[in-house]
Amino acid sequence: MGNYQNKDQKLQNRFLKYVQVDTQSDSNSESFPSTLKQNDLARILVDELLDIGVVDAHLDSLGYVYATIPATSDKKVPVICFCSHMDTSPDCSGENVKPIIHKNYNGEDLILPDDHLIVLRLGEHKDLKNQIGNDIITASGTTLLGADNKAGVAEIMEAATFLMQNPNIKHGVIKILFTPDEEIGRGVENVDLKKVGADFAYTVDGETLGSIEDETFSADGVNLIINGVSSHPGFAKGKMESAIKALADILSALPKDKLTPEATSGKEGFIHPVSFHGSAEQAEAQFIIRDFDDDLLKTHEETLENIVKDVLKLYPNSTYEFKVSEQYRNMKKVLDKYPQIIEYGIEAIKRAGITPKRQSIRGGTDGSRLSFMGLPCPNIFAGEHAFHGKQEWVSVQDMEKAVQTIINIACIWEEQSD
Structure with missing residues (x-):
């Protein structure tokens, strides 16, 4: 030796x-x-x-x-x-x-x-x-x-x-x-x-x-796109559905005392938005999803998508795209x-x-x-x-x-x- x-x-x-x-x-x-x-x-x-x-x-x-x-x-x-x-x-x-x-x-x-x-x-x-x-x-x-x-x-x-x-x-x-x-x-x-x-x-x-x-961790990424309804702001009443505001509502609806990096430790997983940008017509955000258990990883992704669906009930003419990509296991x-x-x-x-x-x-x-x-x-x-x-x-x-x-x-x- x-x-x-x-x-x-x-x-x-x-x-x-x-x-x-x-x-x-x-x-x-x-x-x-x-x-x-x-x-x-x-x-x-x-x-x-x-x-x-x-x-x-x-x-x-x-x-x-x-x-x-x-x-x-x-x-x-x-x-x-x-x-x-x-x-x-x-x-x-x-x-x-x-x-x-x-x-x-x-x-x-x-x-x-x-x-x-x-x-x-x-x-x-x-x-x-x-x-x-x-x-x-x-x-x-x-x-x-x-x-x-x-x-x-x-x-x-x-x-x-x-x-x-x-x-x-x-x-x-x-x-x-x-x-x-x-x-x-x-x-x-x-x-x-x-x-x-x-x-x-x-x-x-x-x-x-x-x-x-x-x-x-097992790790996935999620790319979320919100397709809103754009309109001239001077004539937007009853027409405009701002993708930026919808995305802001989604981010605000994320859990704050669990499932977030600042509130988890040990074997607890999380949903974490890492970037976003957009306009009234379209807004996009990237998330990382983490957990040591692959099944819980999928559960966290379902939690995020359910939040998106609930928020978009307030934006009935808007749609979303939700793409999950595997990062590592x-x-x-x-x-x-x-x-x-x-x-x-x-x-x-x-x-x-x-x-x-x-x-x-x-x-x-x-x-x-x-x-x-x-x-x-x-x-x-x-x-x-x-x-x-x-x-x-x-x-x-x-x-x-x-x-x-x-x-x-x-x-x-x-x-x-x-």
Whole structure:
């Protein structure tokens, strides 16, 4: 079993380099990857992999980085892939990120220098209480940090470097996959699983130290169009049925104390409007529907459509279009068939000196879709916190533990093979 050490702060230096590359994805783009600047980081990663002797590392035309760490064992070991995404969220700027290392965190408020209104407080970031004495990395207050998911990228790269430099450590073939556009739901849309050639995978894109996640939301999108009746407003009495007002009534009729993100937690699902626009003649809204249970997912969609029907009783000459599109499904259905994936992940976390936390994700990962595409793939912690916003942070010490966990997983699969 390889004992990883972060000598000369190479891990954090690697991470600081990556977050300064703007890789924000764009949901309005029709290209793939959605932004060419994601390839700027991809090319850096390929060059670094080639430099450590990973001879097949390459960037394909769709923005994916593929690489193979050769086996050091004569055993027949399942091929394991480690995966992280290179893009950052469109929700907050990722341009000109200025990362800051707050050494030896002492529990006091972290006031970010470029905007003193952006403050990380112990009472608001619960996991900070476990970081006393650790080194915390944040951005400067005007951008997100990009720990989601460049912490995972840096950890996989650090583990790859360690394994390539220590061929005495026994492991099977290890595949590396870095994806674009995960933040806009397209992360594995065009991945070549034959090229990946793995039996099982782990995304490194989780939050709390020691977490391993084998369950996600099931997710659908709903596109709702209201077709109203337009008329000159000066002569509209008894004629006009404003699609904007009808849509506003629908949004107002949504539950407020349940079935909404701000009122749910744990295994509770929700209906969430994410955008809308329109005119008196036609108005359109997009919703995301989430639940861990597929049957309840359908129930929530029926609830939304019933609200639409009830509201439109007040607009008798208006019509609606209600289109449901599947986004991803709860990966637990797949992962339960391969319990060793989670068992080995839990053991790897224990060997890193951490208490494992098996939990669910109130969201999705590339692993959700990979699992249903034939590559079973849970999610392990990368240490990222408060992602998609200016308060995003990560602990260097948590990242070190993630690197050790990745190495441990590779070793355990070899140990358990014939």
